[in-house]
Amino acid sequence: MKLLYTKIWNLAKPFYKKGRPMDIDHIQWMMKMVKIVCKKEGLDEEILMPLAILHDVGYAILLDPVNTNYYKKDVRKAHMKTGEEIAKKILASVNYPKDKSKRIIKYVGIHDNWAFGEVEIYINDRILGTFKDLDYLWIYTKKGFDAIKKVLHKNEAEMFKQLKDEVSPIYGKKPFSTSLTRTLREIYLQERKIEYNLLE
Ligand SMILES: [Fe+2]
Ligand SMILES: [Fe+2]
Structure with missing residues (x-):
């Protein structure tokens, strides 16, 4: 499966x-974390790994990827829809198990639906x-932190406060x-606090 x-x-x-x-x-960070979280929490890596790898491929349709506001609803919707189509083609081309592919493709197509109230x-x-x-x-x-701070036009202290x-x-x-993801938030928050000297 690793080769796939x-x-x-x-x-x-x-x-x-x-x-x-x-x-x-x-995506590289997500891949690393998926491995750890699946092992620790007993989740199906064969679903979560391809989902992590493929979920944002749909941003390839952006005409101006540097200046686009990725938080706009139409952009979100479009990247999920296109992502679903690209994911389908990629999974088929590597002969990924059909039942798992179906679930992964579906998840790619809804992964940001929270932005639409779900x-x-x-x-x-x-x-x-x-x-x-x-x-x-x-x-x-x-x-x-650095990448999204720029997108949101925030300074380090403002970005930190938001998180x-x-x-x-x-x-x-x-x-x-999972308890692992909950703990990770605390660890990263502490790291950024020290890194940017935001100690209270
Ligand atoms: Fe996304
Ligand atoms: Fe993402």
């Missing part, structure tokens, strides 16, 4: 290169919920799906 993940990643990379400038880092889907589904935890936590990491005030994913509405 590498194949999927190699097929996805050209799309990411056309998309948001931070996404290669974003929160329950992440709470009721531990795999999708854990995916969301990781997707959300990336902005707490050094690279994610500190968001006690859980999706504007605090969704509890963390």
Whole structure:
């Protein structure tokens, strides 16, 4: 299965290169964390890993990937729809198991639906919920913090405050799906606090 993940990643990379400038880092971090969280929490890596690798491929359709506001609803919707189509092609081309592919493609197509008011889907589904935890936590990491700070035009202290005030994913509405992801938030918050000398 490891070889298949590498194949999927190699097929996805050209799309990411056309998309948001931070996404290669974003996905590489997610891949690393998926391995750890699946092992520790007993989640199906064969679903979560391809989902992590493929979920943002749809940003490849952006005409101006550097200046686009990724938080706009139409952009979000478009990246999920295109992502679903690209994911379908990539998974088929590596002969990924059909039943698992179906689920992964579906998840790619809804992975940001919280932005359209759907929160329950992440709470009721531990795999999708854990995916969301990781997707959300990336902005707490050094690279994610720096990248999103620029997108939101915030300084370090403002960005830190935003993260500190968001006690859980999706504007605090969704509890963390695993104890590992909950703990990670605390660790990263502490790291950024020290890194930017934001000690109170
Ligand atoms: Fe996304
Ligand atoms: Fe993402």
